[in-house]
Amino acid sequence: MAARDALQARLEQGIAELGLDLPVEAVPRLLDYQALLERWNAAYNLTAVRDPMEMITRHLLDSLAILPYVRGDSLADLGTGPGLPGIVLAIAAPGRQILLVDSNGKKVRFLREAIRALKLDGVRALQSRVEDVEGQFDCITARAFASLADMLGWGGHLLAPAGIWLAMKGKRPDDELAGMPPGFAVRSTHELNVPGLPAERHLLVIGRR
Template identity: 30%
Template sequence: MDDVQSQFTGLLEQRGIRLNDRQLDQFESYYLELVSWNEKMNLTGITDREEVYIKHFYDSLSLAFYVNMEGKNAIADIGSGAGFPGIPLKIAFPHLKLTIVDSLNKRIQFLQHVVGELKLDEVQLIHGRAEDVARKPEHRDSYDLVTARAVAKLAVLNEFCLPFVKVGGVFAAMKGTDLAEEVKEAARSLKELKGVLLEAFQFTLPVSESNRHILVVKKSNPTPGKYPRKAGTPLKSPLV
């Protein structure tokens, strides 16, 4: 274990997350594949190894500081991009059944490669728009936990993500910016999509000292039939 991994594991242990040697090898393989594929396609603007471990891997796992992963089974990561936070969560908590939805097929191809290289099981990768996938019976009102990291404003995210959440399950929005204004703006979409705000958490990312916010929303009732609206509409005309 070198200095970067030692720092990474030490910071996680402070939060009660312990990784074994196999999991550390998986994170390192993930890093190497990310940097290699990033030369061919735009996956991330962050390629420095220490920064990837903190700003992508640790940041992804920060969700587990506030949401109990042991109590979750099926999770969905919407607009996952290069696999954050879904893949790091799957590495750290192998029992999770992970579904990733992304609208760009190239990113799905990268993730298929990563899943194979890391030998991750029970990972489903879907190329499609969240609004379309959420209307399929096998995904609608089905997941214990749904998350999205830095994808869109909360009023939009609610319509992207809450239709996937089962009644009693949670949606967790991971954001860099202060959520106060977004929460006010999202009041209508929360009501329409049967979401109840449980808690908002704020913390500082170590080393980089960047601010992070995680908003946890509980799903109180099934998604009304008219939602989500057709692909592209939530972004153009948010429920505000």
């Protein structure tokens, strides 16, 4: 338990530094997700991050940093990998319909097990290429998934008319802006300070023109 206590302390400190007010059950469920990811990762290589403390910082807190910008009743997380940020957002702010999309079968098997084990209501996982997904969503998230041009080219049809696209990036991708498809515009850019993460993180909020 000592190891989990240390992970919990790191997570709670990071949540406080982000200024977030999460449901009371969110922290233990986030730790359950991290433990499940760590266990599966040993066999399935779902993420290059192996160290549990690094998982708290690079996966959980990094995903939680965009929570203040998430809105609407439905969300699609494209190229979700092992559920980042989609599963983290589902735990931290339950109540919306969330679709987790990835083309990798191993990752989608993990996602389905995580949804079952963590009892994530309203969350489903789909193994598909982004361009083949159907439907429209109030909010779309994509974490270091592709260039803005590819991201919006493949998945732009999924954004509801008044929806917002949250593109998570490392360095501010000024060089990618010229390649964005017509019909989309960057509404705002935010520098994210992820507790314990020295690397640059930026969030671009994109909408339809």
